[in-house]
Amino acid sequence: MTTPVSEFTRRNFLKTTSAAFVLAGAFPLAVSAQQSGATNPLKIPAQDAGRDEGGVRVYDLTMQKGVTTFFEGYKTATLGLNGDYLGPTLRMRDGETVRINVTNTIGETSTLHWHGMHLPAKMDGGPHQTIPNGTTWSPEFTVKQKAAALWYHSHQMEKTAEHVWRGLAGMVWVDDAESDAIELPKTYGTDDLPLVLQDRRFDSNGGMEYNAGMRDMMMGMVGNVALTNGTVDPYFEATTEKVRLRILNGSNASFYYLGLDNDQPFTQVASDGGFLETPVEMTRLLLGPAERAEIVVDLTPGQVVSLRNISNASGFRFLEIRAAETLTPSPAIPARLTSIEWLDPKDAAVTRRFDMETRMGGMMGGNSHTINGKVMDIKRIDETVKKGDTEIWEIRNVAGMPHVWHMHDVQFQILDRNGKPPAANERARKDAVTLRGGEVVRLIMRFEDYADPDSPFMFHCHILEHEDAGMMGQFVVV
Ligand code: C2O
Ligand code: CU
Ligand code: CU
Numbered sequence: 001m002t003t004p005v006s007e008f009t010r011r012n013f014l015k016t017t018s019a020a021f022v023l024a025g026a027f028p029l030a031v032s033a034q035q036s037g038a039t040n041p042l043k044i045p046a047q048d049a050g051r052d053e054g055g056v057r058v059y060d061l062t063m064q065k066g067v068t069t070f071f072e073g074y075k076t077a078t079l080g081l082n083g084d085y086l087g088p089t090l091r092m093r094d095g096e097t098v099r100i101n102v103t104n105t106i107g108e109t110s111t112l113h114w115h116g117m118h119l120p121a122k123m124d125g126g127p128h129q130t131i132p133n134g135t136t137w138s139p140e141f142t143v144k145q146k147a148a149a150l151w152y153h154s155h156q157m158e159k160t161a162e163h164v165w166r167g168l169a170g171m172v173w174v175d176d177a178e179s180d181a182i183e184l185p186k187t188y189g190t191d192d193l194p195l196v197l198q199d200r201r202f203d204s205n206g207g208m209e210y211n212a213g214m215r216d217m218m219m220g221m222v223g224n225v226a227l228t229n230g231t232v233d234p235y236f237e238a239t240t241e242k243v244r245l246r247i248l249n250g251s252n253a254s255f256y257y258l259g260l261d262n263d264q265p266f267t268q269v270a271s272d273g274g275f276l277e278t279p280v281e282m283t284r285l286l287l288g289p290a291e292r293a294e295i296v297v298d299l300t301p302g303q304v305v306s307l308r309n310i311s312n313a314s315g316f317r318f319l320e321i322r323a324a325e326t327l328t329p330s331p332a333i334p335a336r337l338t339s340i341e342w343l344d345p346k347d348a349a350v351t352r353r354f355d356m357e358t359r360m361g362g363m364m365g366g367n368s369h370t371i372n373g374k375v376m377d378i379k380r381i382d383e384t385v386k387k388g389d390t391e392i393w394e395i396r397n398v399a400g401m402p403h404v405w406h407m408h409d410v411q412f413q414i415l416d417r418n419g420k421p422p423a424a425n426e427r428a429r430k431d432a433v434t435l436r437g438g439e440v441v442r443l444i445m446r447f448e449d450y451a452d453p454d455s456p457f458m459f460h461c462h463i464l465e466h467e468d469a470g471m472m473g474q475f476v477v478v
Pocket of ligand 1: 113115153155290406408458460462
């Protein structure tokens, strides 16, 4: 068995990032709940496949204020899309034209970004595509995407962290001919589950206010309660031999080091941008904020097994899976899942370098999170890329703390990490990559389609407090 993130031994990982995992002042209800069996049935977001309007697949999403009962007897103010907290899983297909009517009723300006999607910058939902309260924004684009589990979230300038924290996020699942044909579990909510993993900080009244202090702005806002699809301490009753978990790290700032509590192996079949070429068996999976992984878990009849974050001392549980006494057979995982067109560094027109930097101790109010020494300026274009070009982007985390590099528009490939080939589960289409302190990754990507000198795409750290503090830049494709 391979250990794809072998560098991330528990000890080493804790050494560099422990601060991001400390669950301070845990909400008492959550702690006691985790001592025994899980307490709440896992919530499964509704699926929304839109409706056909003259050949266009049309969706309606309303950003709204909500009240959520995370803990029995406590009402928590939240935000959601077509609901109280989080939003539906949008289902769409490669090649079709979609339109999403996004209506904002939250009482302040927001945006909705399609994370991981390849689309025109004007449709991207970044900080330039603001949706004032009481208005509707209706991006329309053709899906040009391999089958993948993507997501959407607010991207409002300097407010992304707060809006996502309060609940403005959901998943987008893209299908194509390949995913239709592949022998993997694919019955939504039965053997194919969206798992939006988050942590949120609750106060003793059940409140989940976004009140980031100085330390939170530096390290990122970390919670004291784990949520899975907005469920506290959930269980899922499995009826099949295999379950496919489409996991999104939807946290603001936490790195989850996931494993099953009995250390049984699981199989990763997809990364951010779709299937891996071949399945990768593993026992531990590191996911930084915004990263996704699809894993398949094998169950035996009557088994109870839990998915946990094992990177902090309490090892909080994200999901308890309870297998039925009789399980419906699931086919074996195919040995080959897809083919990826690997980009050749020899074809790269340009190499660009980006330093992600954090200056600790910036107590005097100076900005501490930068890319190439700069903080985001929405009027400044940082990079200009030529349409059709293949490029190499070399990202260095020159800080001591981990950061997550994310860029819009493309799915990239990791050429190397610290000069060595990427781990088997990172040989994939990706749009976000975790860099521990001191790490360097070289990414390669091709900028197909959608030249627009007036509308930039973003690149940024996906620790949302860092993004909001200005660890973000803009590129245009011309
Ligand atoms: Cu997930 Cu710029 O965003
Ligand atoms: Cu994005
Ligand atoms: Cu960061």
